[in-house]
Amino acid sequence: MQYFTLSNKITIPVTGSGTNSFAKVNKEYTGDTKEVRSAVKAGYRFFDTAEGYRNEEAIGKGIAESGIDRKEFFLCTKMSKREERPMTREDVQEALQRSLQKLNTEYIDLYLLHFPREDMEETAELWKGFEEAYTKGYVRSIGICNFNREQLSYLLDHCVIPPMVLQVKCNPEEWNTEVIRYAKVHGILPMAWGPLRFAPEYREPLTAIGTKYGKTWAQVILRYHYQNGVISIPKSHSYEHQVQNLDIFDFELNDQEMKQIAEL
Numbered sequence: 001m002q003y004f005t006l007s008n009k010i011t012i013p014v015t016g017s018g019t020n021s022f023a024k025v026n027k028e029y030t031g032d033t034k035e036v037r038s039a040v041k042a043g044y045r046f047f048d049t050a051e052g053y054r055n056e057e058a059i060g061k062g063i064a065e066s067g068i069d070r071k072e073f074f075l076c077t078k079m080s081k082r083e084e085r086p087m088t089r090e091d092v093q094e095a096l097q098r099s100l101q102k103l104n105t106e107y108i109d110l111y112l113l114h115f116p117r118e119d120m121e122e123t124a125e126l127w128k129g130f131e132e133a134y135t136k137g138y139v140r141s142i143g144i145c146n147f148n149r150e151q152l153s154y155l156l157d158h159c160v161i162p163p164m165v166l167q168v169k170c171n172p173e174e175w176n177t178e179v180i181r182y183a184k185v186h187g188i189l190p191m192a193w194g195p196l197r198f199a200p201e202y203r204e205p206l207t208a209i210g211t212k213y214g215k216t217w218a219q220v221i222l223r224y225h226y227q228n229g230v231i232s233i234p235k236s237h238s239y240e241h242q243v244q245n246l247d248i249f250d251f252e253l254n255d256q257e258m259k260q261i262a263e264l
Protein backbone atom coordinates (compact mmCIF):
# COMPACT_ATOMS: atom_id res chain seq x y z
CA MET A 1 0.00 0.00 0.00
CA GLN A 2 1.05 3.56 -0.67
CA TYR A 3 0.21 6.43 1.68
CA PHE A 4 -0.52 10.15 1.47
CA THR A 5 0.28 12.48 4.37
CA LEU A 6 -2.37 14.78 5.81
CA SER A 7 -1.65 18.37 6.86
CA ASN A 8 -1.29 17.22 10.49
CA LYS A 9 1.37 14.70 9.34
CA ILE A 10 -0.64 11.54 9.87
CA THR A 11 -0.53 9.06 7.01
CA ILE A 12 -3.53 7.66 5.18
CA PRO A 13 -3.70 4.79 2.66
CA VAL A 14 -4.16 6.19 -0.85
CA THR A 15 -7.13 3.91 -1.38
CA GLY A 16 -9.72 2.38 0.90
CA SER A 17 -12.91 0.40 0.76
CA GLY A 18 -16.25 2.15 0.44
CA THR A 19 -18.99 0.45 2.45
CA ASN A 20 -22.31 2.21 1.92
CA SER A 21 -24.20 -0.95 0.92
CA PHE A 22 -22.24 -3.42 3.08
CA ALA A 23 -24.18 -5.52 5.60
CA LYS A 24 -27.44 -4.86 3.78
CA VAL A 25 -29.80 -6.74 1.47
CA ASN A 26 -32.21 -4.57 -0.52
CA LYS A 27 -31.18 -1.65 1.72
CA GLU A 28 -32.28 -3.60 4.83
CA TYR A 29 -29.54 -3.92 7.45
CA THR A 30 -28.53 -7.54 8.06
CA GLY A 31 -25.40 -7.03 10.15
CA ASP A 32 -23.54 -9.53 7.95
CA THR A 33 -19.79 -8.92 8.04
CA LYS A 34 -18.96 -10.93 4.91
CA GLU A 35 -18.05 -7.92 2.73
CA VAL A 36 -15.74 -6.49 5.38
CA ARG A 37 -14.09 -9.86 5.94
CA SER A 38 -13.63 -10.27 2.20
CA ALA A 39 -12.16 -6.75 1.90
CA VAL A 40 -9.74 -7.40 4.76
CA LYS A 41 -8.70 -10.66 3.10
CA ALA A 42 -8.15 -8.78 -0.18
CA GLY A 43 -5.82 -6.44 1.70
CA TYR A 44 -7.96 -3.43 2.65
CA ARG A 45 -7.11 -1.74 5.93
CA PHE A 46 -8.95 1.54 5.29
CA PHE A 47 -12.76 1.59 5.53
CA ASP A 48 -15.07 4.50 4.83
CA THR A 49 -18.43 4.35 6.59
CA ALA A 50 -20.96 6.84 8.01
CA GLU A 51 -23.62 6.96 10.67
CA GLY A 52 -26.09 7.37 7.82
CA TYR A 53 -25.10 4.01 6.29
CA ARG A 54 -26.48 2.26 9.40
CA ASN A 55 -23.70 -0.34 9.17
CA GLU A 56 -21.01 0.95 11.55
CA GLU A 57 -21.66 -1.97 13.89
CA ALA A 58 -20.98 -4.52 11.11
CA ILE A 59 -17.84 -2.65 10.02
CA GLY A 60 -16.50 -2.66 13.59
CA LYS A 61 -17.46 -6.31 14.05
CA GLY A 62 -15.85 -7.37 10.76
CA ILE A 63 -12.63 -5.63 11.74
CA ALA A 64 -12.64 -7.26 15.17
CA GLU A 65 -13.29 -10.66 13.58
CA SER A 66 -10.17 -10.25 11.44
CA GLY A 67 -8.03 -10.60 14.56
CA ILE A 68 -5.73 -7.92 13.15
CA ASP A 69 -4.62 -5.14 15.51
CA ARG A 70 -6.94 -2.12 15.41
CA LYS A 71 -3.88 0.09 14.87
CA GLU A 72 -3.37 -1.52 11.45
CA PHE A 73 -6.70 -0.09 10.31
CA PHE A 74 -7.66 3.39 9.18
CA LEU A 75 -11.29 3.95 10.08
CA CYS A 76 -13.28 6.81 8.63
CA THR A 77 -16.84 7.62 9.59
CA LYS A 78 -19.14 10.59 9.14
CA MET A 79 -21.57 12.61 11.13
CA SER A 80 -24.62 12.28 8.89
CA LYS A 81 -27.61 13.05 11.01
CA ARG A 82 -29.65 15.81 9.48
CA GLU A 83 -31.93 17.32 12.10
CA GLU A 84 -34.55 19.84 11.06
CA ARG A 85 -33.68 22.03 14.04
CA PRO A 86 -30.44 24.03 14.06
CA MET A 87 -27.58 21.76 15.14
CA THR A 88 -24.75 22.62 17.51
CA ARG A 89 -21.29 21.46 18.46
CA GLU A 90 -22.88 19.29 21.21
CA ASP A 91 -24.69 17.33 18.48
CA VAL A 92 -21.26 16.48 17.06
CA GLN A 93 -20.07 15.07 20.41
CA GLU A 94 -23.21 12.96 20.71
CA ALA A 95 -22.95 11.64 17.15
CA LEU A 96 -19.27 10.87 17.67
CA GLN A 97 -19.94 8.90 20.85
CA ARG A 98 -22.61 6.87 19.03
CA SER A 99 -20.16 6.08 16.22
CA LEU A 100 -17.36 5.13 18.62
CA GLN A 101 -19.71 2.76 20.38
CA LYS A 102 -21.10 1.19 17.21
CA LEU A 103 -17.66 0.79 15.66
CA ASN A 104 -16.46 -0.61 18.98
CA THR A 105 -13.34 1.53 18.94
CA GLU A 106 -11.70 4.09 21.22
CA TYR A 107 -10.78 6.44 18.40
CA ILE A 108 -11.62 7.22 14.81
CA ASP A 109 -8.87 7.91 12.29
CA LEU A 110 -10.87 10.35 10.19
CA TYR A 111 -14.14 11.99 11.19
CA LEU A 112 -16.06 13.74 8.43
CA LEU A 113 -19.04 16.06 8.31
CA HIS A 114 -21.22 14.27 5.74
CA PHE A 115 -22.93 17.39 4.34
CA PRO A 116 -22.69 21.12 4.93
CA ARG A 117 -25.78 22.62 6.54
CA GLU A 118 -27.68 25.05 4.36
CA ASP A 119 -26.81 27.79 6.84
CA MET A 120 -23.04 28.21 6.77
CA GLU A 121 -23.00 29.85 10.21
CA GLU A 122 -24.49 26.63 11.56
CA THR A 123 -21.93 24.62 9.59
CA ALA A 124 -19.13 26.64 11.20
CA GLU A 125 -20.70 26.01 14.62
CA LEU A 126 -20.76 22.24 13.90
CA TRP A 127 -17.14 22.45 12.82
CA LYS A 128 -16.26 23.71 16.31
CA GLY A 129 -17.50 20.32 17.53
CA PHE A 130 -15.12 18.61 15.09
CA GLU A 131 -12.23 20.76 16.31
CA GLU A 132 -13.10 19.83 19.90
CA ALA A 133 -13.25 16.09 19.06
CA TYR A 134 -9.83 16.40 17.41
CA THR A 135 -8.29 18.38 20.26
CA LYS A 136 -9.60 15.87 22.82
CA GLY A 137 -8.03 13.02 20.83
CA TYR A 138 -11.16 11.05 19.96
CA VAL A 139 -10.34 11.47 16.27
CA ARG A 140 -6.93 11.57 14.59
CA SER A 141 -8.05 13.82 11.74
CA ILE A 142 -11.13 15.74 10.65
CA GLY A 143 -12.67 16.69 7.34
CA ILE A 144 -15.74 17.49 5.31
CA CYS A 145 -17.79 16.04 2.45
CA ASN A 146 -19.78 17.52 -0.38
CA PHE A 147 -18.72 21.15 0.08
CA ASN A 148 -18.41 23.41 -2.96
CA ARG A 149 -15.67 26.00 -3.30
CA GLU A 150 -17.68 28.80 -1.68
CA GLN A 151 -18.68 26.65 1.27
CA LEU A 152 -15.11 25.50 1.79
CA SER A 153 -13.85 29.06 1.54
CA TYR A 154 -16.40 30.16 4.18
CA LEU A 155 -15.32 27.37 6.52
CA LEU A 156 -11.64 28.24 6.11
CA ASP A 157 -12.46 31.83 7.07
CA HIS A 158 -14.34 30.72 10.19
CA CYS A 159 -12.32 27.82 11.60
CA VAL A 160 -9.37 27.44 13.92
CA ILE A 161 -8.31 24.01 12.63
CA PRO A 162 -8.79 23.64 8.87
CA PRO A 163 -10.20 20.37 7.53
CA MET A 164 -7.55 17.84 6.55
CA VAL A 165 -9.69 15.99 3.98
CA LEU A 166 -12.39 16.93 1.49
CA GLN A 167 -14.49 13.98 0.30
CA VAL A 168 -16.46 14.70 -2.89
CA LYS A 169 -17.78 12.79 -5.87
CA CYS A 170 -14.98 12.48 -8.38
CA ASN A 171 -15.17 10.46 -11.58
CA PRO A 172 -15.21 11.15 -15.34
CA GLU A 173 -18.86 12.22 -15.14
CA GLU A 174 -18.22 14.77 -12.44
CA TRP A 175 -14.62 15.65 -11.65
CA ASN A 176 -15.41 18.48 -9.22
CA THR A 177 -12.18 20.04 -10.43
CA GLU A 178 -12.77 23.52 -9.02
CA VAL A 179 -13.23 22.56 -5.38
CA ILE A 180 -10.54 19.85 -5.58
CA ARG A 181 -8.00 22.34 -6.90
CA TYR A 182 -9.00 24.82 -4.22
CA ALA A 183 -8.67 22.16 -1.52
CA LYS A 184 -5.20 21.18 -2.72
CA VAL A 185 -4.05 24.80 -2.68
CA HIS A 186 -5.12 24.94 0.98
CA GLY A 187 -3.33 21.71 1.94
CA ILE A 188 -6.55 19.69 2.15
CA LEU A 189 -6.33 16.17 0.74
CA PRO A 190 -9.13 15.32 -1.71
CA MET A 191 -10.91 11.95 -1.48
CA ALA A 192 -13.09 10.62 -4.30
CA TRP A 193 -16.40 8.95 -3.57
CA GLY A 194 -18.12 7.10 -6.42
CA PRO A 195 -14.80 6.71 -8.28
CA LEU A 196 -16.25 3.81 -10.33
CA ARG A 197 -19.91 4.78 -10.46
CA PHE A 198 -20.18 6.51 -13.84
CA ALA A 199 -21.90 5.89 -17.17
CA PRO A 200 -20.57 2.88 -19.14
CA GLU A 201 -19.69 5.01 -22.20
CA TYR A 202 -16.69 6.43 -20.29
CA ARG A 203 -15.27 2.94 -19.83
CA GLU A 204 -14.17 2.37 -23.42
CA PRO A 205 -11.22 4.82 -23.52
CA LEU A 206 -10.15 3.63 -20.05
CA THR A 207 -10.27 0.02 -21.24
CA ALA A 208 -8.16 0.96 -24.26
CA ILE A 209 -5.50 2.53 -22.01
CA GLY A 210 -5.64 -0.47 -19.67
CA THR A 211 -4.97 -2.97 -22.46
CA LYS A 212 -1.43 -1.65 -22.71
CA TYR A 213 -0.78 -2.45 -19.05
CA GLY A 214 -2.99 -5.55 -18.65
CA LYS A 215 -5.37 -3.58 -16.41
CA THR A 216 -9.15 -3.04 -16.42
CA TRP A 217 -10.99 0.28 -16.84
CA ALA A 218 -11.60 0.29 -13.07
CA GLN A 219 -7.90 -0.13 -12.29
CA VAL A 220 -7.00 2.64 -14.76
CA ILE A 221 -9.35 5.16 -13.16
CA LEU A 222 -8.25 4.24 -9.62
CA ARG A 223 -4.63 4.61 -10.71
CA TYR A 224 -5.53 7.98 -12.24
CA HIS A 225 -6.89 9.17 -8.90
CA TYR A 226 -3.73 8.05 -7.12
CA GLN A 227 -1.40 9.76 -9.59
CA ASN A 228 -3.58 12.86 -9.38
CA GLY A 229 -3.12 13.04 -5.60
CA VAL A 230 -6.71 12.03 -4.84
CA ILE A 231 -7.62 9.22 -2.41
CA SER A 232 -10.22 6.78 -3.74
CA ILE A 233 -12.70 4.64 -1.82
CA PRO A 234 -14.17 2.17 -4.34
CA LYS A 235 -16.84 -0.16 -2.98
CA SER A 236 -17.33 -3.73 -4.15
CA HIS A 237 -19.32 -6.73 -2.98
CA SER A 238 -17.10 -9.01 -5.04
CA TYR A 239 -13.82 -10.37 -3.68
CA GLU A 240 -12.40 -10.47 -7.21
CA HIS A 241 -13.12 -6.77 -7.72
CA GLN A 242 -11.76 -5.90 -4.27
CA VAL A 243 -8.47 -7.62 -5.12
CA GLN A 244 -8.41 -5.93 -8.54
CA ASN A 245 -9.07 -2.48 -7.06
CA LEU A 246 -6.00 -2.79 -4.84
CA ASP A 247 -3.79 -4.02 -7.66
CA ILE A 248 -2.93 -0.59 -9.08
CA PHE A 249 0.64 -0.07 -7.92
CA ASP A 250 2.62 -1.90 -10.59
CA PHE A 251 2.00 0.38 -13.56
CA GLU A 252 2.16 4.10 -14.29
CA LEU A 253 0.01 6.22 -16.59
CA ASN A 254 2.05 8.58 -18.76
CA ASP A 255 1.40 12.33 -19.04
CA GLN A 256 -0.58 11.94 -22.23
CA GLU A 257 -2.83 9.28 -20.69
CA MET A 258 -3.34 11.40 -17.57
CA LYS A 259 -4.34 14.34 -19.79
CA GLN A 260 -6.64 12.17 -21.89
CA ILE A 261 -8.46 10.89 -18.79
CA ALA A 262 -8.76 14.37 -17.27
CA GLU A 263 -10.45 15.51 -20.49
CA LEU A 264 -13.00 12.66 -20.66
Ligand SMILES: NC(=O)c1ccc[n+]([C@@H]2O[C@H](COP(=O)([O-])OP(=O)(O)OC[C@H]3O[C@@H](n4cnc5c(N)ncnc54)[C@H](OP(=O)(O)O)[C@@H]3O)[C@@H](O)[C@H]2O)c1
Pocket residue numbers: 017018019020021048049114145146167168192193194195196197216218219233234235236237238241242244245
Ligand atom coordinates in the same frame (compact mmCIF):
# COMPACT_ATOMS: atom_id res chain seq x y z
N1 LIG B 1 -19.59 11.35 1.23
C1 LIG B 1 -20.64 11.02 0.51
O1 LIG B 1 -21.63 11.74 0.40
C2 LIG B 1 -20.63 9.70 -0.22
C3 LIG B 1 -21.61 9.44 -1.20
C4 LIG B 1 -21.59 8.22 -1.85
C5 LIG B 1 -20.62 7.28 -1.53
N2 LIG B 1 -19.69 7.53 -0.57
C6 LIG B 1 -18.65 6.52 -0.21
O2 LIG B 1 -17.92 6.22 -1.38
C7 LIG B 1 -17.93 4.81 -1.57
C8 LIG B 1 -17.82 4.49 -3.04
O3 LIG B 1 -18.86 5.05 -3.78
P1 LIG B 1 -20.03 4.16 -4.41
O4 LIG B 1 -20.18 2.94 -3.59
O5 LIG B 1 -21.19 5.04 -4.59
O6 LIG B 1 -19.50 3.85 -5.87
P2 LIG B 1 -18.20 3.15 -6.49
O7 LIG B 1 -17.40 2.50 -5.46
O8 LIG B 1 -17.58 4.16 -7.36
O9 LIG B 1 -18.88 2.08 -7.46
C9 LIG B 1 -19.48 0.95 -6.95
C10 LIG B 1 -19.87 0.06 -8.11
O10 LIG B 1 -18.69 -0.31 -8.85
C11 LIG B 1 -18.68 -1.72 -9.03
N3 LIG B 1 -17.28 -2.15 -9.02
C12 LIG B 1 -16.40 -2.10 -7.99
N4 LIG B 1 -15.19 -2.55 -8.38
C13 LIG B 1 -15.29 -2.89 -9.69
C14 LIG B 1 -14.39 -3.41 -10.64
N5 LIG B 1 -13.12 -3.65 -10.32
N6 LIG B 1 -14.85 -3.64 -11.90
C15 LIG B 1 -16.13 -3.38 -12.23
N7 LIG B 1 -17.04 -2.87 -11.36
C16 LIG B 1 -16.64 -2.62 -10.10
C17 LIG B 1 -19.46 -2.28 -7.87
O11 LIG B 1 -20.04 -3.50 -8.22
P3 LIG B 1 -19.59 -4.89 -7.51
O12 LIG B 1 -20.07 -4.83 -6.09
O13 LIG B 1 -20.26 -5.93 -8.34
O14 LIG B 1 -18.09 -4.98 -7.63
C18 LIG B 1 -20.54 -1.21 -7.68
O15 LIG B 1 -21.63 -1.42 -8.54
C19 LIG B 1 -19.24 4.37 -0.92
O16 LIG B 1 -19.29 3.00 -0.69
C20 LIG B 1 -19.21 5.22 0.32
O17 LIG B 1 -18.35 4.63 1.29
C21 LIG B 1 -19.66 8.73 0.08
